[in-house]
Amino acid sequence: MTPLYEIHDLKQSYGRGTPGLDIADLTIEGSGITGLVGPNGSGKSTLLKILSFLLPYDDGTLLYRGSPAAGRESALRREVTYLLQDSYLLSRSVYENIAFGLRLRGNIGASEIDGRVKESLARVGLDPKKFASRQWYQLSGGEVQRVALAARLALRPRVLLLDEPTANVDERSAQLIMEAAVMEAKDHGVAVIAATHDLAWLYEMSSEVVSLYRGRVAVGAENIFQGGWTIAEGRAARLFPGGQAIFTAPPLSGEPSAAALGAQDVRILTSRPAEEERVNVICARIVHMTLERALSSVLVSADAGGFMIRARVPGGAALCRELYPSREVFLAFQYAALRWL
Numbered sequence: 001m002t003p004l005y006e007i008h009d010l011k012q013s014y015g016r017g018t019p020g021l022d023i024a025d026l027t028i029e030g031s032g033i034t035g036l037v038g039p040n041g042s043g044k045s046t047l048l049k050i051l052s053f054l055l056p057y058d059d060g061t062l063l064y065r066g067s068p069a070a071g072r073e074s075a076l077r078r079e080v081t082y083l084l085q086d087s088y089l090l091s092r093s094v095y096e097n098i099a100f101g102l103r104l105r106g107n108i109g110a111s112e113i114d115g116r117v118k119e120s121l122a123r124v125g126l127d128p129k130k131f132a133s134r135q136w137y138q139l140s141g142g143e144v145q146r147v148a149l150a151a152r153l154a155l156r157p158r159v160l161l162l163d164e165p166t167a168n169v170d171e172r173s174a175q176l177i178m179e180a181a182v183m184e185a186k187d188h189g190v191a192v193i194a195a196t197h198d199l200a201w202l203y204e205m206s207s208e209v210v211s212l213y214r215g216r217v218a219v220g221a222e223n224i225f226q227g228g229w230t231i232a233e234g235r236a237a238r239l240f241p242g243g244q245a246i247f248t249a250p251p252l253s254g255e256p257s258a259a260a261l262g263a264q265d266v267r268i269l270t271s272r273p274a275e276e277e278r279v280n281v282i283c284a285r286i287v288h289m290t291l292e293r294a295l296s297s298v299l300v301s302a303d304a305g306g307f308m309i310r311a312r313v314p315g316g317a318a319l320c321r322e323l324y325p326s327r328e329v330f331l332a333f334q335y336a337a338l339r340w341l
């Protein structure tokens with residue numbers, strides 16, 4: 001199947017000295033939910049704005065469903081919708097806020113608009129009878145965000161881009177927003193791309209996770225070891241609190257700054273393995289285990305002296321029965337499994 005987005009050599013900067021994005025290659029298949037993770041300022045919002053065809057970039061190629069997006073942005077914006085972290089509503093009723101975007105489309109009749117407004121309110125857990133006539137100032141912060149989401153769902157987008165949609169809302173609203181996103185992906189075939197700090201939700205629901213670090217991407221890298229690398233005796237080493245260290249080959253060029261490691265490349269062992277050449281072994285304690293529903297696997301997060309390392313275990317594996325939070329385990333991964341960003 002043609003991927004939803006393909007990016008090649010894309011560069012974006014907000015001006016001199018401010019790195020935005022520098023992505024050599026990135027493919028987003030766009031089936032189900034794609035998670036975007038990364039520290040503050042790593043470029044998640046910038047990438048989402050580019051994927052929603054709102055922000056121009058300096059160089060490179062962006063393909064949308066197999067064809068270059070350049071020059072077609074305004075048409076493509078109809079297929080893609082973007083929800084910000086802090087949404088604001090127009091100074092009018094909830095009903096009118098949702099109907100507004102539909103009317104702008106120009107070809108949707110009044111009864112169709114009415115149906116879509118009510119349906120989309122219900123999808124975000126707001127009873128249309130109670131909420132449709134409310135004014136914008138009669139809503140809590142969480143309700144504002146849900147109305148903003150309903151307004152986007154009413155447009156029946158092909159792609160729903162969520163930029164930390166639950167960062168500033170109450171717990172119940174957060175849950176309803178996430179449930180609505182899952183329903184869009186599962187029941188309506190919408191491609192959902194979500195940047196969120198709610199990693200538990202993200203790993204539970206995502207079929208793919210894209211990690212960003214200083215504007216660069218690593219697909220499927222649940223672990224990013226940033227900073228603290230030193231080079232000695234031909235190896236790059238990063239010390240963990242507590243005295244443990246991991247090693248890998250130094251980068252081919254430049255200083256070592258951040259290395260990525262996929263959770264699937266980390267083996268979990270219940271006893272210390274015999275020493276092997278060029279394999280890192282880290283003693284850690286399991287903190288939590290997430291059932292990755294989309295992948296039918298279990299993501300195990302283990303604390304190695306204040307540093308969390310994630311490892312993936314196939315859902316049916318016998319090992320799963322031996323693992324539980326607080327258990328001490330050994331995490332093993334090849335030196336070569338670490339990739340420089």
Ligand SMILES: Nc1ncnc2c1ncn2[C@@H]1O[C@H](COP(=O)(O)OP(=O)(O)OP(=O)(O)O)[C@@H](O)[C@H]1O
Nearest residue numbers: 014018019020038039040041042043044045046047
């Ligand atoms: N409008 C702007 N003008 C100048 N620099 C910007 C602008 N927007 C973002 N940046 C810079 O670009 C980089 C990436 O920012 P971006 O908002 O994409 O990161 P993010 O991963 O979404 O961060 P956060 O998790 O804090 O929302 C940062 O260095 C940021 O300071």
